[in-house]
Amino acid sequence: EVQLVESGGGLVQPGGSLRLSCAASGFTFSSYWMQWVRQVPGKGLVWVSRINSDGSSTSYVDSVKGRFTISRDNAKNTLYLQMNSLRAEDTAVYYCARESDSSGYYSDYWGQGTLVTVSS
Amino acid sequence: DIVMTQSPDSLAVSLGERATITCKSSQSLLYSSNNKNYLAWYQQKPGQPPKLLIYWASARESGVPDRFSGSGSGTDFTLTISSLQAEDVAVYYCQQYYSIPITFGQGTRLEIK
Numbered sequence: 001e002v003q004l005v006e007s008g009g010g011l012v013q014p015g016g017s018l019r020l021s022c023a024a025s026g027f028t029f030s031s032y033w034m035q036w037v038r039q040v041p042g043k044g045l046v047w048v049s050r051i052n053s054d055g056s057s058t059s060y061v062d063s064v065k066g067r068f069t070i071s072r073d074n075a076k077n078t079l080y081l082q083m084n085s086l087r088a089e090d091t092a093v094y095y096c097a098r099e100s101d102s103s104g105y106y107s108d109y110w111g112q113g114t115l116v117t118v119s120s
Numbered sequence: 121d122i123v124m125t126q127s128p129d130s131l132a133v134s135l136g137e138r139a140t141i142t143c144k145s146s147q148s149l150l151y152s153s154n155n156k157n158y159l160a161w162y163q164q165k166p167g168q169p170p171k172l173l174i175y176w177a178s179a180r181e182s183g184v185p186d187r188f189s190g191s192g193s194g195t196d197f198t199l200t201i202s203s204l205q206a207e208d209v210a211v212y213y214c215q216q217y218y219s220i221p222i223t224f225g226q227g228t229r230l231e232i233k
Binding site: 035037044045046047050059060061062095097100102104105106107108110111112113 | 156158160162164168169170171172175176181213215217220221222223224225226227
């Protein structure tokens with residue numbers, strides 16, 4: 001069974017940093033591209049970032065470029081999102097998601113999410 | 121960036137009736153080299169992550185009931201629930217994966233009338 005379990009969320013002050021983790025199991029993690037998607041509670045979904053299977057290629061939405069870094073450790077079956085210079089508008093539930101292996105960027109499995117709150 | 125616009129924002133349908141949600145993209149999602157539309161639909165219930173329903177605009181994900189269907193091509197797409205069940209109450213999102221950044225529609229809230 002595919003499982004994605006996010007952790008690392010919490011309360012952080014504006015300008016602070018946080019690292020999210022996503023532990024993957026039930027599939028060959030090193031074969032799949034992965035994504036982070038966020039959602040302000042009660043609002044819509046916003047794609048944040050994606051990374052290829054070996055970690056050599058990454059993409060970001062403009063609003064987080066230069067502040068967030070996606071990475072992965074295939075030996076630990078874990079996806080990461082390093083978030084620096086956090087702003088109030090980064091407050092959201094952050095989901096990790098597995099991209100389908102069908103050459104499309106859609107996500108076939110999602111974690112339960114971890115809440116990040118940026119506030120003083 | 122490709123803008124995805126769903127309509128309506130909310131919808132109330134009687135049990136057993138048809139529900140239709142539309143999604144329009146600001147540019148074509150049809151990739152000519154493979155004749156595929158890079159459009160997916162997701163269902164999100166309260167307190168849960170999104171669940172993939174439809175990909176390539178009309179391909180149903182494994183395990184999704186056949187009352188859910190997707191159609192359309194180019195810039196205009198539709199998600200149809202043929203006979204609404206109580207468990208279909210949720211917010212539905214379309215998503216384009218034709219180009220980065222991947223973008224979602226604003227969501228359509230589906231309720232029981």
